[in-house]
Amino acid sequence: MNRNNLVLHAKASIERGSKSFARASKLFSRQTRERAWLLYYWCRACDDLADGQDHGQGMSEIANPEKTIAAMRMMTARAQGGEQTGNPPFDAYGVVAQECGIPKKLADDMIDGFALDARGWRPETEDDLLQYCYHVAGAVGCMMAIVMGVSARNHEVLDRACDLGLAFQLANIARDVTEDAEAGRCYLPRDWLAAADIDPEKIMAPERRDALIALINQLCDMAGEYEASARVGAASLTFRSRWAVLAAAGIYGDIAREIKRSDGASLDRRIFTSKGQKLGWIVKAFGQALLNSTRHDRQGLWTRARAV
Template sequence: MNRANLVLHAKASIDRGSKSFALASKLFAKQTRERVWLLYAWCRECDDLADGQDHGHEMKPVTDPKRIIAMMRMLTNRAMKGEQTGKPAFDAIGVVAQECRLPDRFAHDVIDGFALDAQGWQPQSEDDLYQYCYHVAGAVGCMMAVVMGVPVGDDETLDRACDLGLAFQLSNIARDVAEDARAGRCYLPKNWLTEQDIDPDNILADSHRSALIPIIARLCDLAQQYAASARTGAAQLPFRSRWAVLAAAGIYGDIARGVKQSEGAALDQRIITSKAAKLMWVVKALGQAIGKPKFVDRKTLWNRRASRSLS
């Protein structure tokens, strides 16, 4: 595919895979929007390959996950070197890499997260949780920031971009506790579960429900903290990018707020953000983008630069 066709393929991917991100992405300037779509297509394809899904739906067991991860790395390496792979989603990240000088390390950090899932990994501590969230979402935030024009050496802004990725992933984990558990996965730190006398191998037992609710609320509160930090960093972005990022933060933030307010109902039904609420955030984010953001000190937050291997 040529670039124009890759963009069309990527747009179809984001339209199908994430209505929230698709809406927010329309606020970017044209060139940035296309690059965001291209990067999303690679993220979506890798996620689907790792989880046996189709655009994030209907997770099923993957045969030979190590082979899938190895193939993912090989295709990503080839694409980022400028080679054609014949796989649209991988060729898409190749275009972004060439146009934005995207560092290879962020892409490999993301793939490391998929490798953890392939191993059936579970966090032992809160620090482990943040490290995992960095791999599957924080590193994507850093990549998106580079696409929006943030210099690779601007660690302060990249840290804030990483924080938004952490916020999104913490919200996902809080929303999907039951779905993940039914698929044999658990991203709740074992020490949190131990504190509440919850059996890590049977977290959905009726006897654990009341103890599980404050753990989910804790995740939601953390998501809000990292999202607040990210809003501070958004001030460093061009106006259209700032508007889009703040809209996405608000739309996704509603997931964490909805999960917490449900007081356990999220274990039985999927929490979503209505179309009206999403449009409201587009308008509200415009005002936020024009105004001066509240400064949030992130010294007490997890630091991606202190990251370590979880394998």
């Protein structure tokens, strides 16, 4: 499949899988937008393979998760090396990796997150949680920064890009506590649960609902801290990329803010941002991108390990 057709497939994938990201991506220049779609296409495909889903819907049990992860690694490595895999999402990754010089380690780091899920891993500590968030989202933030023109050696900016991925994933975890529990998963650290007197195997117990809501709110507060840090990195981007990133940060950040405002309703219904909220952030982010004066110290925040 040629590049143009891969872009069309990637566009359809992001429009189906994430209306928030699809809307924000329209603010990029054409070249960056297409590359962002190609990267998303691969990320979405890996996520769906790992969870037995179709664009994040209908989670099902994978018969041989280790074999699935191994195949994912093999196809990604082939695509990274410039080979045609015959699998469009992986060929899409190969195109964007070659065009932008995405380091193989970042792709490997993302797949490592799916490997953790495949073996039923659960975080013991907050540091474990953030390490997991790095694998499944922070590494993607770093790749997106490179797609937007940031050098793979500009670790200061990549750390801020990683922070945005962490913020997104923390919001996801806060939103999906009930869905994850129904699938036998829990991403709340065991030491948090112990301190809140919540049985890790019975986190949805009605008598501990208030304690669980407090932990969800803690996740939302953390998401806000990493979102604020990520906004600083946007200052290093071109105007259109900065606008898109700030819009995405606001749109996705509103998910965490809505969860906290819902006072536990997120346990009973899925929280989402409205079309009006999304459009509002696109307008607001335009002004923020023009000002380009955000400052936020990263001191005390979790930081990824650097390969170089």
